[in-house]
Amino acid sequence: MRLLRFSLLINFFSNKKNFNKALKLINLGIFLSIFAASTAIISFYIEREINELEYELVEYRQSRLDASNTIMTFDGELRTIVRRTNQIATRLNSLWLLSSTKFGQKSFNIIDFYAPEIFTSRFEWEISNYETVKSDGMSLLTIFETFKDDTILDFYSVEDIEKNKIKEKINIAIETIKEFEKINIKDYEEIIFYTNEDDLINQIQQSKDYSLLEEGKIKEDFFKTYSVYYDLIDVLNQIMELMRNLEWSDGEFIKEKEQKIIDLSNKEKNIILLTFIFQFVIFVIIQLFEVSSVNQGQIKLLKKNRKKIL
Amino acid sequence: MRRKIDNRSVILIILIATFTLLSYVFDQLVIRNEDKLRTQDIKYQNLFTERKSLESLSTQIMNYSNDIYMQSTDTLENRNIWLKQYMLLNNKDIKNKNFRENFIDGYDLSQFLKNQIIDYFKDCLQMSGLAELELSDMFAYYQRILPEFKNWYSDGTHYSNNYTNWKMVFNNNLSVFNTKDYDYYMKANENNSFDSFKLKNWFDLINFGNLVLKNIFDIQYKITDDNIIVLKKISEIEIQMNEILTEIKKTSAFKNYYILSSIFSQIVSLLILLILFRHLLLNIKSRK
Numbered sequence: 001m002r003l004l005r006f007s008l009l010i011n012f013f014s015n016k017k018n019f020n021k022a023l024k025l026i027n028l029g030i031f032l033s034i035f036a037a038s039t040a041i042i043s044f045y046i047e048r049e050i051n052e053l054e055y056e057l058v059e060y061r062q063s064r065l066d067a068s069n070t071i072m073t074f075d076g077e078l079r080t081i082v083r084r085t086n087q088i089a090t091r092l093n094s095l096w097l098l099s100s101t102k103f104g105q106k107s108f109n110i111i112d113f114y115a116p117e118i119f120t121s122r123f124e125w126e127i128s129n130y131e132t133v134k135s136d137g138m139s140l141l142t143i144f145e146t147f148k149d150d151t152i153l154d155f156y157s158v159e160d161i162e163k164n165k166i167k168e169k170i171n172i173a174i175e176t177i178k179e180f181e182k183i184n185i186k187d188y189e190e191i192i193f194y195t196n197e198d199d200l201i202n203q204i205q206q207s208k209d210y211s212l213l214e215e216g217k218i219k220e221d222f223f224k225t226y227s228v229y230y231d232l233i234d235v236l237n238q239i240m241e242l243m244r245n246l247e248w249s250d251g252e253f254i255k256e257k258e259q260k261i262i263d264l265s266n267k268e269k270n271i272i273l274l275t276f277i278f279q280f281v282i283f284v285i286i287q288l289f290e291v292s293s294v295n296q297g298q299i300k301l302l303k304k305n306r307k308k309i310l
Numbered sequence: 311m312r313r314k315i316d317n318r319s320v321i322l323i324i325l326i327a328t329f330t331l332l333s334y335v336f337d338q339l340v341i342r343n344e345d346k347l348r349t350q351d352i353k354y355q356n357l358f359t360e361r362k363s364l365e366s367l368s369t370q371i372m373n374y375s376n377d378i379y380m381q382s383t384d385t386l387e388n389r390n391i392w393l394k395q396y397m398l399l400n401n402k403d404i405k406n407k408n409f410r411e412n413f414i415d416g417y418d419l420s421q422f423l424k425n426q427i428i429d430y431f432k433d434c435l436q437m438s439g440l441a442e443l444e445l446s447d448m449f450a451y452y453q454r455i456l457p458e459f460k461n462w463y464s465d466g467t468h469y470s471n472n473y474t475n476w477k478m479v480f481n482n483n484l485s486v487f488n489t490k491d492y493d494y495y496m497k498a499n500e501n502n503s504f505d506s507f508k509l510k511n512w513f514d515l516i517n518f519g520n521l522v523l524k525n526i527f528d529i530q531y532k533i534t535d536d537n538i539i540v541l542k543k544i545s546e547i548e549i550q551m552n553e554i555l556t557e558i559k560k561t562s563a564f565k566n567y568y569i570l571s572s573i574f575s576q577i578v579s580l581l582i583l584l585i586l587f588r589h590l591l592l593n594i595k596s597r598k
Contacts, residue, residue: 019591019594019595022587022591023588023591026584026587026588026591027588029580029584030581030584030585030588033577033578033580033581033584034581036573036577037574037577037578037581040570040573040574040577041574043570044567044570044571044574047566047567047570048563048567051559051562051563051566054559055559055563058555058559062552062555069365073369076369076372080376084380106394106398107391107394107395108391111390112387112388112389112390112391113387116382116383116386116387117383119386120379120382120383120386123379123527123530124375124379127375127530127531127534130531130534131534131537131538131541134534134535134538135538135541135542189524192386192389192520193517193520193521193523193524194486194517194520195389195390195393195513195516195517195520196513197397197509197510197513200390200393200394200397201397201401201403201404203390203394204394204397204398204404205404
């Protein structure tokens with residue numbers, strides 16, 4: 001235990017030979033610790049910049065994830081509408097063929113086919129509006145209107161020519177939807193869910209008037225509904241395109257930020273290397289000065305001793 | 311004789327002690343931040359899982375609603391077709407001799423049409439039964455995994471029971487029916503005995519089926535209300551997740567700073583220690 005005492009250490013270094021060695025070692029230690037301290041400061045500074053970038057990266061990643069989720073939901077909705085529109089078109093062709101026969105005209109009419117389509121679509125629209133009004137405080141039309149705003153379109157990096165096309169499509173859809181919203185759902189509810197004998201007799205007796213091929217208010221309402229589907233497909237496709245733009249631009253930002261982080265890490269390595277070289281050169285110079293000052297001291301001492309002898 | 315320690319050495323020793331203490335403090339702060347990060351990460355992961363579950367529930371509700379619309383539209387299109395044909399064969403006012411010629415000979419057309427009307431009615435009941443089953447299964451499962459929706463379904467008064475509350479549907483629309491007896495139609499359906507049915511009863515059966523479908527539509531508003539609750543919960547969770555994410559980022563940044571500060575303090579303390587040694591050695595040399 002005695003060996004560990006500080007005074008013993010001092011005594012050990014008091015020896016001139018040990019003293020020089022120790023001084024050199026301490027100097028080397030000081031050089032290394034100064035280097036380590038400067039490395040820590042550099043890392044501290046660069047780490048702060050990387051942190052800021054990583055924070056931005058998290059936000060962009062979140063935004064990209066949200067955009068991907070929205071695209072997925074929109075895609076599902078869009079496919080449902082497309083499938084339904086195609087289904088209606090195919091069915092309508094077969095039913096028109098059936099309606100052109102006497103048997104078909106009496107068996108199947110506008111009340112049977114057009115009315116449920118109008119009712120269900122109108123009901124679905126009302127429910128969707130009810131949902132968006134209650135959850136976002138906005139109707140579906142108001143949501144569409146927001147996509148006409150230049151600031152919103154700028155957010156999605158839309159070019160000016162493209163902006164006009166989008167606005168035009170939204171305007172057409174809004175007009176069609178406004179017409180569609182004028183259809184009174186209660187009228188159709190009455191027609192569809194409550195069947196009475198007199199009405200059916202009338203439909204059979206006046207089957208020509210009720211034919212799917214005849215023009216009339218119900219057929220007009222049906223085609224308003226059908227147009228809404230078409231315009232909705234157009235607008236939803238457009239909105240999905242905007243979302244894809246956002247997802248893409250977020251992806252580009254993420255790549256950019258990631259590259260910046262890699263660059264900063266490389267920069268940190270290079271700065272540390274440069275610092276080492278720079279400090280090593282200074283250390284060598286200082287050591288040279290110390291050695292030369294010791295030598296000069298020894299020469300002076302030798303001269304003094306020689307004079308004494310002579 | 312003991313040598314006296316000089317002032318410079320004392321200052322250097324105090325500095326070494328200060329930086330060693332600082333290094334210790336920063337180490338402790340790193341440990342604390344690490345704990346905080348772990349807790350925040352657990353919270354974030356829990357919210358993430360909850361959000362995924364809620365999103366899945368919302369998608370299921372949407373898919374369910376879309377199915378209801380599609381199925382109801384298809385069913386409603388056929389609601390009168392068999393009845394009209396039956397009338398064309400049996401109603402004295404519109405009976406059409408030529409109408410029978412449209413069908414294959416030797417086939418009991420009237421019976422076929424009656425069966426189709428019965429099938430339409432049964433289809434409507436089946437649709438509402440399946441709707442109840444699907445919806446109750448969905449909500450019963452989610453109330454189990456989402457603590458927010460405890461007692462959402464299990465209190466026994468959930469609205470999905472209304473899908474199959476056919477008696478209520480019938481009694482609320484009594485004016486529509488010619489025979490205002492719910493049991494009469496349900497017994498006929500259960501025993502598959504429709505022999506006593508007259509034209510007005512066939513009308514009642516069709517209307518009963520229509521009203522069961524209308525009831526499915528009416529319940530859609532309640533399902534939408536539930537979906538709104540789910541959507542609002544999702545937005546709440548998203549806000550919370552963003553807050554936690556900001557906290558995680560801050561804590562993580564602080565943790566890194568503390569690690570660097572601790573390293574820096576250790577280095578400085580080592581540097582001062584070396585300077586102290588150097589100073590002591592030079593002192594010894596000058597005394598000699």
